[in-house]
Amino acid sequence: MIRVMLADDEALIRAGVRAILAGEPSIEVVAEAADGREAVEQARLHRPDVALLDIRMPVMDGLEAIAEIRRTVPSTATVVLTTFSEDEYIARALDGGAGGFVLKTGDPRELIAGVRAVAEGGAYLSPRVARRVITHFRGGHVTRGAAARDQLAVLTERERDVLRLVGEGLSNAEIAARLHLVEGTVKAHVSAILARLGLRNRVQAALLAYQAEIL
Structure with a gap:
């Protein structure tokens, strides 16, 4: 059973996400939160396998909450719930250690896939988010690719x-x-690998592999 903590300041969004997850017999929502600080408290209390967090929340935003959850409950994987207009936050979320990004406007199957992937130790990007990340990294591709390949030499x-x-x-x-x-x-x-390369999570590792063109 994958135990999930859900954090979003909009009750309707929480209800919708909870309904989608409830349709999967192997996933259980064990806690909910309406702001970032409450999300951290619920993660400490319930120690879920996955924390699913919105970025824009009151008191403490999702990015701050992710960093605090990683620090205090390292066994909990984190997935960002985002909208397409929030893709400027992706780099910050990667640096903060998020293991997945799921679009609120995407296919509900992406939500299930994201939760399962990070719970199993993997990483997940909704396809449209992945395209934006790849497009970003294509800028200066030759220089970044050479640097990435050098980095993998260790x-x-x-x-x-x-x-x-x-x-x-x-x-x-x-x-x-x-x-x-x-x-x-x-x-x-x-x-x-993460320690040698100075990376925080598998998403960063996957992006480095893409830059180094070893996929």
Whole structure:
């Protein structure tokens, strides 16, 4: 069972998201919050597998809440609920450690896919968000690509294999099956990759893999 904490200052949005998640027997909403500070409190209290947060909330915004949840409840993965007009926040959310981005205006299946992906140790970007991120990184592509490839020089061949599959959006279990490894070994490789490259999460790792053109 994937336990989810939902935070949004609009009651109608919370009700809609809760209804979508309720349709999945393997997902349970265990807590809700109407602002960022309450979201942090609920995450500390319930320790959900996934915290699903809006960006624009009173008292403490979603980006601040994500950073605080990562600091105090590191076992909880975070997914940003965003609208298309808020894509300027994506870089900040990546830096803050968000593991996924789901559009409120997108297909409900994206919400389910995002929650499942981050709960399983993966990362998720709604397709339209992914296109915006990729478009952003295409600016100065040659220079960034060379820098990214240089950055990957510290990785072993096996770590590069793991990073490539992280970039494809695979979970630890899926990577283990693909590379014929045990899941614990994959988890150790991912942790080593993030530490060696100075990255906060799998989304940043996936973007670096894209820049380095190893996918």
